[in-house]
Amino acid sequence: MDAWLAAYVSLAAASATAAAAAAAASRRVMRPKRLVERLRCTRCGYVVYREPSRGDYVGLVLEEPRCPVCGGALVVDAIYEESAEPLSGLLFRRREGSKKT
Amino acid sequence: MPAALLGLAANATPASPVPGVSLSNELATWIIAISILVSTIISILAFFGVAQGIQLGIWKAQIESKLRILEGYVNEVREKARGMLREAGAREPDAVIARTIDYFVVEPVSIEPTDITKRLERVLRTEEEQIERVVRAALPPGVSEERLHNIVTVLGIANALNTLYKFLRHMLLLGIKTKNAMLVAQLWMMLPFYMRIAKAYRDATDTIEKGLPIGDAAGPLAAYRLAERLRTLTPSTEIVKDTVFSVHEYEGRRVYLVRARGPGSTVGRPGEAVERVIREVVKEPLAAIVTIDAALKFEGEDTGLVAEGSGVAMGDPGPEKIRIERLAVSLGVPLHAIAIKMGFEEAITTMKKEVVDGVEKAIETALRVIREAAQPGEAVVVVGVGNTIGVGLPGPRR
Numbered sequence: 001m002d003a004w005l006a007a008y009v010s011l012a013a014a015s016a017t018a019a020a021a022a023a024a025a026s027r028r029v030m031r032p033k034r035l036v037e038r039l040r041c042t043r044c045g046y047v048v049y050r051e052p053s054r055g056d057y058v059g060l061v062l063e064e065p066r067c068p069v070c071g072g073a074l075v076v077d078a079i080y081e082e083s084a085e086p087l088s089g090l091l092f093r094r095r096e097g098s099k100k101t
Numbered sequence: 102m103p104a105a106l107l108g109l110a111a112n113a114t115p116a117s118p119v120p121g122v123s124l125s126n127e128l129a130t131w132i133i134a135i136s137i138l139v140s141t142i143i144s145i146l147a148f149f150g151v152a153q154g155i156q157l158g159i160w161k162a163q164i165e166s167k168l169r170i171l172e173g174y175v176n177e178v179r180e181k182a183r184g185m186l187r188e189a190g191a192r193e194p195d196a197v198i199a200r201t202i203d204y205f206v207v208e209p210v211s212i213e214p215t216d217i218t219k220r221l222e223r224v225l226r227t228e229e230e231q232i233e234r235v236v237r238a239a240l241p242p243g244v245s246e247e248r249l250h251n252i253v254t255v256l257g258i259a260n261a262l263n264t265l266y267k268f269l270r271h272m273l274l275l276g277i278k279t280k281n282a283m284l285v286a287q288l289w290m291m292l293p294f295y296m297r298i299a300k301a302y303r304d305a306t307d308t309i310e311k312g313l314p315i316g317d318a319a320g321p322l323a324a325y326r327l328a329e330r331l332r333t334l335t336p337s338t339e340i341v342k343d344t345v346f347s348v349h350e351y352e353g354r355r356v357y358l359v360r361a362r363g364p365g366s367t368v369g370r371p372g373e374a375v376e377r378v379i380r381e382v383v384k385e386p387l388a389a390i391v392t393i394d395a396a397l398k399f400e401g402e403d404t405g406l407v408a409e410g411s412g413v414a415m416g417d418p419g420p421e422k423i424r425i426e427r428l429a430v431s432l433g434v435p436l437h438a439i440a441i442k443m444g445f446e447e448a449i450t451t452m453k454k455e456v457v458d459g460v461e462k463a464i465e466t467a468l469r470v471i472r473e474a475a476q477p478g479e480a481v482v483v484v485g486v487g488n489t490i491g492v493g494l495p496g497p498r499r
Contacts, residue, residue, distance in 0.1 A: 035313070035451065036454070052311075052313065054311060054312075055312065056312075057312060057314075057363065057364035057491045057492065057493045058314060058322060058325060058363075058364070058491060058492045058493060059325060059363070059364070059492065059493030059494055059495055060364075060493060078322075078457050079313055079314050079451075079452065079491060080314070080451070080452045080453060080454045080456070080457045081450075081451040081452065081453055081454070082453070082454040
């Protein structure tokens with residue numbers, strides 16, 4: 001009887017440890033990131049966002065595409081990485097490195 | 102015998118082969134006796150360092166597993182450098198890597214401090230020029246300077262990771278060889294920090310290979326934005342190797358912008374450039390020197406936070422920074438510093454949106470500092486300090 005009790009207690013302890021490890025792992029889930037290139041029209045200042053192409057850099061004036069509003073040339077205004085967490089994640093989890101909920 | 106000694110024979114059952122001692126009691130007695138014996142032996146052995154030996158073995162196994170990860174990083178970056186060289190059409194990329202991966206720099210003599218920064222500058226420039234020469238010699242003619250600089254930076258990272266790996270392996274082997282548990286313990290405790298640095302370097306190669314701006318490019322990006330925003334009088338002109346200056350006008354004040362030439366991976370020579378701009382170009386009374394640079398944040402601080410201070414915001418080993426400091430002292434000019442805060446990993450990997458936002462705030466701060474420090478008719482030198490990868494020069498005013 002005592003042996004069974006010991007087995008049950010061991011099993012319960014192992015289950016609790018596994019559950020705690022799983023919870024810790026879920027907290028360490030990788031936040032998806034995406035690269036963004038901000039293009040600005042040199043004529044009207046209209047801003048367009050897209051994924052950067054190889055060889056792009058800040059200050060590069062692009063031949064193509066042209067500004068969808070006035071047809072002016074677009075210049076690469078900024079290239080950066082931002083969090084691409086799905087909306088559900090933002091609603092139910094605190095953002096990494098942020099105090100906002 | 103042990104049962105009798107422990108006085109457990111009182112409740113003996115008739116089933117026992119030994120009169121007066123039950124089977125279950127005898128087993129328990131033996132278990133207790135053996136446990137006491139084992140714990141006594143372990144306690145005695147502990148005085149002779151066996152426990153420490155076991156602990157050392159555990160630390161050694163954990164350090165070795167991390168070293169295997171680090172070795173993987175070194176191989177990964179080496180492969181990346183080889184790929185970049187091959188893509189650029191280099192002859193014998195392996196020979197270039199073999200020559201640069203173990204390249205070392207000997208610090209100048211410090212017990213005689215006279216001219217130590219000049220000697221350090223000479224040593225660092227020799228390193229820079231030599232690595233560039235080796236890579237350039239292997240590349241076919243016509244390869245752009247930007248591409249060359251990016252390859253040199255990735256080779257520099259491979260060198261740093263290789264040195265770190267060899268150093269950690271050396272410390273581990275030395276600790277085991279001399280049975281110095283404290284040496285291994287120190288290594289084991291510091292390993293998470295080293296691994297953090299190593300991972301950041303490994304991740305940085307992806308960004309550099311693609312030529313994207315890194316966090317450290319915040320300074321040159323701020324200079325780029327300022328150049329765009331202010332009326333340009335003289336467009337960007339190279340004044341010293343890989344470093345440019347441009348002249349602008351802001352509410353009656355002359356603004357001389359200095360930064361590294363992009364979009365290749367280089368920090369330029371900002372100290373020497375500022376010295377030459379002030380001595381050779383600036384004609385108006387100089388009111389201030391403002392440096393804008395990425396700075397390491399404290400844990401808990403927000404990325405992209407902008408802080409204002411005094412001095413030269415520059416992370417170089419000394420030679421460039423001291424040129425500006427000496428010049429400011431000789432001219433009696435105030436030194437203003439603007440820092441854009443970020444973590445170590447953020448400084449060498451792809452620029453975060455928070456840093457881009459921080460650059461915008463830094464520009465507002467810089468303009469305020471210019472207005473406060475200089476009267477109309479006076480001049481201010483603004484330096485965008487940092488690696489300019491992914492940040493080109495602004496075109497004509499749009």
